[in-house]
Amino acid sequence: MSTSAHSHHDPKMRVEDVRLITGGGKYAADWNFPGQLHAQFVRSDRAHAVIVAVNTEAARKHPGVKGVFTGADAVRAGYTKPPHSLTFAGVNGMKARAPERPVLAHGKVRFVGEALALVVAESAAAAADAAELIEIEYRDLPAVVSPEGALADGAPQLHEDVVPGNLALETEAGDAAAVEAAFANAAHITRLKLEVTRVAPNPMEPRACLVNHDPADDSYLFHVCSQGITTLRKQLSAYTSVSEDRIRFELGDVGGGFGQRTPAYPEYCALMIAAKETGRPVRWVSTRSEGFLSDTHGRGNIIEGALALDRDARFLAMRLEWVNDMGAYLSPASPGHIRNTTICMTGVYRIPALYAHYRVALTNTTPVSSYRGAGRPDIAYVVERLVSQAAAELDVDAAELRRRNFIPPEAFPYKTPTGSTYEYADLPGVLDKALRLADWKGFPKRRARAEKRGKLRGLGISTVIENSGAGQAAKDEVELELDAHGTVVAYTVSKAQGHSHETTLAMIVADALGLPLDRVEVRQCAPGKQQLQGNHTGGSRTTVGAGSVCHLAALKLIEHGRSLAALDLGVEPSQVEYAKGVFRSRESGRSVRLGDLAKNGAVSVVGEGKFGSTFPNGCHIVEVEIDPETGTTEIASYATVDDCGKVINHTVVEGQLHGGIAQGAGQVFGEQIVYDPGTGQLLTGSFMDYCMPRAGMLREISTEEHPTPSKVSPLGVKGMGESGCTASLPALANAVVDALRPLGVGHLDMPMTPAKLWHAVRTARKGGN
Amino acid sequence: MAKVEIKVNGVKQSRNVEDRTLLANFLRDELGLTGTHIGCDTSQCGCCTVHVNGRAVKSCSVLAVQVNGADVLTIEGLAKGSKLHPVQQAFSECHGLQCGFCTPGMIMATVGMLKDTPNPSEEEIIHGLEGNLCRCTGYINIVKAVKQSAKMLRGKKPAKAAKKAAPKKKAKAAKKAKKSKKAKKAAKK
């Protein structure tokens, strides 16, 4: 499929827009059912404590209250074993130590915000009032909120015998001996200790979930923010032992996800208990403050990295020592932190020897799970910071050092030392384009001009690659249903959270069928079509997976239609041509319209496919200016050249890039989840303290595409929902460090807040005096 | 309990609610106007922005009873039938929304901003969006959408025939904008 093939319906407005700009979107909190009860969770206000007693008597008596549930109910239901996905073997065959987590805490609480009781009442206000009447007696235990602290000798033990030493898993990747040998012969070694800070994904829609229980077949119907039903259903089933066929969904719009809307949260299972027990629909809408405490966090990794180079500044080996903070429990969707960091550990470089060692720690904090990129930004940050640091130490141009070490185009498909195979990338091509777009050579002049204005200007670059598009499902399926009007409905079990599936997937189907866009409708996770297989939307996979299958299904529909049309036309299928919604007999010239085939009932086909990883790649070049008086950073320019494969909808792709870059910039400059080290209290528990990016942070992004089609997908596409975030973290951090380097600053951790930068400047200047 | 009478999107609505009921909940739960979203509990995100007597406010920080008797405009009342308001149209055309959750608030805030500042500079746009958070777009296309909607709204104002007198008209329009009552009318057009 070529870009021009669908140019005839490059929509000015997305299909989903009209409803969303008129207030017609239907998000999880917008569902209401007659007779519904309102839920309020009681959450732990301490980080680590034994629950001595929970007195619910007063709450039960409060007017309007229909039920109060505690950890004892969770244990009685058997909802205690959350699924987890750290299923790969660790060092010496070690298996992940997965602690139990009753859906309402029982026995102990292990982080501030952990739900330990649930009140359901006739109104939200009554539930909230009653929740305050629950008396909890705790016996406080010492808490540990830093993962390094949790792994240290004598640290408070979260799960005693189940997770000794708070070490949930120790694992490794690569070849330790080869790396050791290479380091022994290195001409230069660059070392950095880096923290990829813990952040809150914060989709704008707070979490919400409404559960109906049907006693007729003991089934549950969920209205919930979700990134797709298949993963959520499987996890809910694993947590509760309710079989998957008895868990159903009716989903509307989803107000952002970023990985945080993937997992089965314990709250959802607790609502199942309440809905079944009371026989009423139970509705829970989280507040933002609750969300900060109980929605999974992202990132949270500490890395000691070392890069060995030879005399010509060619990379010899890299060694990474990771400590991964998983919070108090293993989240069902936490493996990305580790797996994705090994898959692309070598980055875009030929590094002959790699070794990484991971210690996965549990701490008295909110569980950590996937967040846009899920490990991909983390590894890119580590590699790209090391490379830029090496360039500075060796006084080599940062772009030149990259070019010298790139995997050359002729080396693809490239098998990396950690076992993945990169399909293809034209790295020199991407770099050259980006250097021109950003006017790399003109930087010294711009720096000099900034200096005259009293500003410190820095130049940052990242060249990254990431695995995207693959999923855990056995296959992706899309059903196309054709009606007598010639309208085609595409059913998928992926679920957009802002990704524009209704537009992009419809474009793919319409393109393949040669139909106008308004003849195709995309329905996601539709009731009655939930038996379809497929991946949820995450890991930049929907266009690669469901999108490719949309294309294949459309081709299948044409073939199926050709047979049906041949019968109508009284010719052999091979004599029937198809174009733009019409089957035509080559001989007679007679024709049958697509819709005619469905005049006696809908015609449906199911397409399927299984796709591996694609490897989008790109180069981001940033210039920042720091005001040394206040430490404030301004992003002066931002240029990107990305290879996302063939692009279906340029506007949507650019929008995804913008959003990813902004989330990266948010993390670099301000966002961070901070706990009080003594009490374990969350100190950044609202938008008053958690620095969300605002308008003006990024003024303009110059983007260019450098597409090389992927053969993984028949569309030639690559997953790209996360690449903006992956590339922006290191590019921005490198720019800030570059700005301060003339003062002698070597490294700074995120977030690079005005206060931190001012201190860095001051300390450096004092040192220089 | 309080009897609250509010004109919402031109229709008088009357309900008995608890005094502590927030305007956002009144709109969502009592009237079923779920286009007004609640994205935080500290008045930071602006998802709940509606207009009360022509001014943009955060409906999660106002009691319903507090605006008894007022005129409230929500996202549902912005389009004229099937004709989108220029700000709605610009947000869509500029891809100024992705998940759409912040969008009603962004649009209502923008409509409010353009009443006060019909021709905003980029700085004024950024200042005008300080009360609204978006997690999807990186704001670049939102700022673009505000610029475009300002253009669309301004383009609509001067009558075609009045071309010769354009400079004077413009001056008058600017004066008008300062008088808040008249400005409200003008922006509603």
Add this chain to the structure above:
Amino acid sequence: MYALNYVKVKSLAEAAKMLASNPEAKLMAGGMTLVPTLKQRLAQPSHLVDIGALPELRGITAKAGTLTIGAATKHHDVATSAVAKKAIPSLAYLAGLIGDPQVRNLGTIGGSVANNDPAADYPAAVLGLGATVVTNKREIAADDYFQGMFTTALEEGEIITRIVFPVPRRAAYAKFAHPASGYAMAGVFVAQTSDGTRVAVTGAGPGVFRWKAAETALGKNPKAAAIEGVALDAGEMNEDIHATREYRANLVRVMAKRAIAQLR
């Protein structure tokens, strides 16, 4: 929010009466601080006594070297008032920096001054200009009014009716906003009045305060350079996860210099 009773009073006298007969009642005007506080269940008033719509509490007037702003006047109205802009442009500018547009459309000067949040903007102007806080009982000089974090000279049941600002020769406000909350991390109001120069600081310390050493230095030399080495005790500044004492002290100096450069 806990259950409560809302009363929209028709007169100041009625408000005073409500407060006198209900010890747990709270005044409200715009509600921009109060309602979020109530939502978090951080306060449990029996009554909310809404004085926001009282006409005698609204309006902006200038005469005889003073600018008077009614307590229930909204930030937006001050920010855009031609009268305020002409008399004390720095004050209108400051009002336009408070919160965000939606907050400015409801929040009032009286509410802000009565609440005396240590990072609010208005207290810097009231103290910096040496304004007079007028209540239903008396007049209080700004220097006596602010008594530290969330603490003022207001007595039980006392209601601010207006603030009277003397028009300075020149004044300016410079603010470094907290990147998350938008409150002042450091806000400095500098005013040159007939009695000398006043420098009021908000956001950086436990409450709005006058930086007297800077005032003395500027009295001798009204240039930004004058305060370069002037003493400012970082130990007196706030420290939290966002900023150290030293950083806040630096911001105070930098914002003061920027304000001085913008005096008009």
